[in-house]
Amino acid sequence: MKKFDVEITEYLQKTVSVEADSEADAVAKVEEDYNKEKIVLDSSDFIDKDIEIYNPDKFISKLDLLMQRIDKFNKDRDWDQFHSPVNLAKSISIEANELLECYQWNDNANLEDVKEELADVMNYCLQMSMVLGLDPIDIMNKKMDKTEKKYPIDKSKGTSKKYNKL
Ligand SMILES: [Mg+2]
Numbered sequence: 612m613k614k615f616d617v618e619i620t621e622y623l624q625k626t627v628s629v630e631a632d633s634e635a636d637a638v639a640k641v642e643e644d645y646n647k648e649k650i651v652l653d654s655s656d657f658i659d660k661d662i663e664i665y666n667p668d669k670f671i672s673k674l675d676l677l678m679q680r681i682d683k684f685n686k687d688r689d690w691d692q693f694h695s696p697v698n699l700a701k702s703i704s705i706e707a708n709e710l711l712e713c714y715q716w717n718d719n720a721n722l723e724d725v726k727e728e729l730a731d732v733m734n735y736c737l738q739m740s741m742v743l744g745l746d747p748i749d750i751m752n753k754k755m756d757k758t759e760k761k762y763p764i765d766k767s768k769g770t771s772k773k774y775n776k777l
Contacts, residue, residue: 706731
């Protein structure tokens with residue numbers, strides 16, 4: 612058996628060392644491990660941060676990368692100390708109002724301003740999820756499960772009535 616370095620290039624820049632009888636066997640082995648999700652990846656392995664994510668168990672998602680980036684931003688500045696759940700809840704509300712302010716005197720707000728304020732709201736929502744140890748996708752899906760039950764299509768289609776008035 613010899614040692615081979617095999618490059619994985621699908622969205623990645625990662626080299627894996629394996630022992631095999633031939634280079635072809637080494638490539639096949641790495642391919643199999645990769646497809647079976649046995650190769651552990653982290654964000655630094657990705658060439659492009661704007662990758663499309665097809666399998667959340669196999670790839671680190673764009674959302675994971677973004678959350679890591681936000682976390683690093685805060686750690687580098689020693690700002691975690693300010694991010695209690697209550698402070699983050701306040702920040703979400705403040706940013707939501709800044710978003711609303713974009714429309715204060717004009718229904719056609721400047722899209723660039725809206726993008727920035729919307730990003731601020733979502734950024735703080737993600738930070739609060741992290742502080743509380745919650746998976747944002749998970750809690751949103753669970754809430755969607757509830758909302759779908761509260762608003763069955765046959766009763767709620769085309770109406771803005773609240774669920775208790777349907
Ligand atoms: Mg803002």
